[in-house]
Amino acid sequence: MIRVLIADDENLMRAGIRLILANAPDVEVVAEVGDGGAAVRACREQVVDVALLDIQMPGGDGLGAVEDIARESPHTNVVMLTAFGEDGHVARALRAGAKGFLLKDTGPSELIRAVRLAAEGESILAPQITRRLIERHLRSGTDRTSVARRKTDQLSDAERDVLRLVGFGLSNAEIARDLYISAGTVKAHLSRVLTKLDCANRVQAAILAHDAGLLADRP
CATH class of the missing domain: 3.40.50.2300 (Response regulator)
Structure with a gap:
C-alpha cells in the first residue's frame, strides 16, 4: 500500500x-x-x-x-x-x-x-506548469540556443527522443508508451540526460530542450 x-x-x-x-x-x-x-x-x-x-x-x-x-x-x-x-x-x-x-x-x-x-x-x-515556465523563460529574452545545442549534441538519439518528450510534459510511463520502450529504460535514459546536460530536474531539461529547438513539432 x-x-x-x-x-x-x-x-x-x-x-x-x-x-x-x-x-x-x-x-x-x-x-x-x-x-x-x-x-x-x-x-x-x-x-x-x-x-x-x-x-x-x-x-x-x-x-x-x-x-x-x-x-x-x-x-x-x-x-x-x-x-x-x-x-x-x-x-x-x-x-x-x-x-x-x-x-x-x-x-x-x-x-x-x-x-x-x-x-x-x-x-x-503538470504539463501546463511546464509550458508556463518555458514561456516565462522565453520572455526573459535570453538567447541560449547555441549553448543548448552544444549540450544536446552530447546526447544519443534515444536520449534526445526522451528529452524531447520530457519537454512536452510527458511522464516516464507516457514516454515509454510513445517510444515503445520500458519505463525502466526511460528512467535510465533520463538520468543520463540530466547528468550530461547538468540539469537538476525535468523543468530545467524541458527549458533546455526548447532552447535547442527540439520542441518545434508537437508529438
Whole structure:
C-alpha cells in the first residue's frame, strides 16, 4: 500500500482528496493535517510514502514543510498541490526536494496517477506548469540556443527522443508508451540526460530542450 498524508487547511479540500484516493485500491490515507508543521511531525512519527501538501497554510506553509520533510523524513516523496501554480513556488518547491507539482483542478485519475508515480520516486509536473515556465523563460529574452545545442549534441538519439518528450510534459510511463520502450529504460535514459546536460530536474531539461529547438513539432 502507498501511505499518503494530506496537508491542506481547507476541510472540504482534504475530504475531496481523501474520497478520490479511496478509489485507488493500492493507496491508503494515513494522516490528514491542516498546516505545514503538523505535516512535518506526521511524516516524522510514521511511515508516509507520499505527502500531498498545499502551498499556503497557516502555522507553516507547504513550501517550508518540503524542506523539513526532505531533511527529517527523506523516504517521503512530496507532491505540491495548489490552486496557484506560480513559477516562483514551483522553482522553490523543486529546489527543496518536491517530487511533483500539480494544480488543484487536477482530475481524479491524474491525482491517483501522480501519487503512484511519486511513490516510485518519479518527478511529476503538470504539463501546463511546464509550458508556463518555458514561456516565462522565453520572455526573459535570453538567447541560449547555441549553448543548448552544444549540450544536446552530447546526447544519443534515444536520449534526445526522451528529452524531447520530457519537454512536452510527458511522464516516464507516457514516454515509454510513445517510444515503445520500458519505463525502466526511460528512467535510465533520463538520468543520463540530466547528468550530461547538468540539469537538476525535468523543468530545467524541458527549458533546455526548447532552447535547442527540439520542441518545434508537437508529438
